[in-house]
Each structure stands twice: as structure tokens, then as C-alpha cells.
Amino acid sequence: MNKIKEKIEAAGSILLIGHVNPDGDTVGAGLSLLLGLEKKYPEKRIDFVLQDKVPTNISFLKGCEKIKGVEESLGEIYELVIFVDSATIDRVGKAKDLVGEAFKINIDHHISNSNYGDINIVRDISSTSELMYSILEILDIEITLEMGEAIYLGIVNDTGNFAHSNVSENTFKVASKLMKIGVNNNKIVNDFFKTKSLERMRVLGKALSEMVFIENKKMMYFYLPYEYLEKNNIDRDDTEGVVEELINYAGSEVSLFLRGEPNGKIKGSLRSKHDVDVNKIAGIFGGGGHIKASGFTSELSANEIIKKVVENL
Numbered sequence: 001m002n003k004i005k006e007k008i009e010a011a012g013s014i015l016l017i018g019h020v021n022p023d024g025d026t027v028g029a030g031l032s033l034l035l036g037l038e039k040k041y042p043e044k045r046i047d048f049v050l051q052d053k054v055p056t057n058i059s060f061l062k063g064c065e066k067i068k069g070v071e072e073s074l075g076e077i078y079e080l081v082i083f084v085d086s087a088t089i090d091r092v093g094k095a096k097d098l099v100g101e102a103f104k105i106n107i108d109h110h111i112s113n114s115n116y117g118d119i120n121i122v123r124d125i126s127s128t129s130e131l132m133y134s135i136l137e138i139l140d141i142e143i144t145l146e147m148g149e150a151i152y153l154g155i156v157n158d159t160g161n162f163a164h165s166n167v168s169e170n171t172f173k174v175a176s177k178l179m180k181i182g183v184n185n186n187k188i189v190n191d192f193f194k195t196k197s198l199e200r201m202r203v204l205g206k207a208l209s210e211m212v213f214i215e216n217k218k219m220m221y222f223y224l225p226y227e228y229l230e231k232n233n234i235d236r237d238d239t240e241g242v243v244e245e246l247i248n249y250a251g252s253e254v255s256l257f258l259r260g261e262p263n264g265k266i267k268g269s270l271r272s273k274h275d276v277d278v279n280k281i282a283g284i285f286g287g288g289g290h291i292k293a294s295g296f297t298s299e300l301s302a303n304e305i306i307k308k309v310v311e312n313l
């Protein structure tokens, strides 16, 4: 980790990038690092670029307005690129075009991470945001309230508000230190979770009333075709959280949510309650993530995907 400090100090221009369809963790980790680096190294040019827009339930974080799109930064040359929360280099989408010949640091917590960086800081920990807290300490960067709120939201995002198996003693320690500098737990949780759109509530209702349970595999699944999304003006953000709801059923050990994409492919999300390794199952389709939470994209039909998943359970 000390090598990161040397690299940052030596670089005149630094690019931070997170994954497509940004979530609270990629934004939280990237934003806290951006704010910290800007404060410590005002002479350096530092950009945080994301291919896609930050969802509204995250964009209330102070500093979010500094996040740039890929077009705004095209043509810029960076000496150092720091990837956050991205298991593969392709997860950053079009932002990959900005990397060029730069030295690459990969900061992540996905066990499926392909170690594509020149330096890889990949830890099995709740969130990249939790990891970023330690990195900022190593960089001797003081954590301000704005940075703390970003990190806190990232942790809340990836732990399902401190409910998942990835929560450790350190997760609570970090959360506690963040509260000590003034982070308001209840405010972050309310602004992040209790701000759902009507479309999102309706999609959840549809999922809960039409989901299918496969008794002998203890799997609950739901497929939402693209035609439905288009016809009802539903954003991809509106389908967040469906897969977590499907596993809430007492009988569910595994949940699968499939969503049609505009390009005809299907995006799959998997969750596991106890022992099933869904990172392995996502791997069959070229995806991955964590043992209890994984995802993939496939060209197969929904029926073929469901069949394959069931065969491998």
C-alpha cells in the first residue's frame, strides 16, 4: 500500500474511475479519494470520471457535482489512473478510453478481480469504501465530513445497511469513526434508501407478485423483459434491490433476477443466503463478484439462463 503513496506523489495528473451504472460504493470510494487528493495536492490535476450518471439517491453527496463524464475528459493525458470498485478493466466502460499508457492502480474488494493493475489492492472486505478509509489513512489524508459521508454511504450500499455477511468488526470500527467526525447515520440512510421512485416501487410490486419459486433448488427468480421496461418508462436504476427482495422469502437460498437490456442481452443478478457460491454460478456466464452477491450479462434467452443456473445448483 505504501507504493501507492509514492506513485501519487510522483504523478502530476491523476484520473480516478469507477464502474458503469455507478452505485454508492464506487461513487463513495472515488469521491472520498478525489476530495482527499484535491485537498492534499492542490497543484495536481485530478479528475474522477464515470461513464454513467450518478443516481439521484447518491448525488446528494457533497462533491458529486465534480464527477465528470467521459466526453469532458477525452483528449486529456493522465500519468496515473486509479480504478475503484471495478473487478475488470472493462467494468469502467468507455472511461477505459482515457487510460492510455498511464500507470494503473486497482483498488477493489471483488474476489473475482482480475488484478489488471500495475499495483493491485484487492481485499476481501465489505466495500471498496471501507478499504478506501484505510488507504486515506496511509496517504496521511485527513478525512473531512464530506469524505466521511461518501465512505459511509458506500459501506451502507454494499452491506445492505450493515446486514450482509461481509460486515466485519472493522466495518463497524470505520462506521464508528465516521460518526465521530459528524456523519449522520439516519440522514444518510434516509436519503439513500427512502427516496425510491414510483416506478421502482411498482417494479418491486410486480416482482413480488410474479416471482417464481423452484422448490427443489430453493431458488426464487423473476424475469423482467426489456419491452416492459420500455413501455413503462422504467430506468435500470428502478430495478435495483429486486434481487435482494427475492431472497427475503423464508424458503429461498438463492435468488435470481433477470432484466432485459436494450441490446437484446440479459443482465442477471444472483444472491445467496447461506452456503451457495453464486460467484461460481455467475462465472458460468462470464460474470462474477462475491460469494453471496454476483452478476453477469448473457446472450442466452431467459429460459436458457434459468435452466443453466438450476442445473448448477
Ligand SMILES: [Mn+2]
Binding pocket: 025, 026, 085, 109, 127, 128, 158
Ligand atoms: Mn463495491
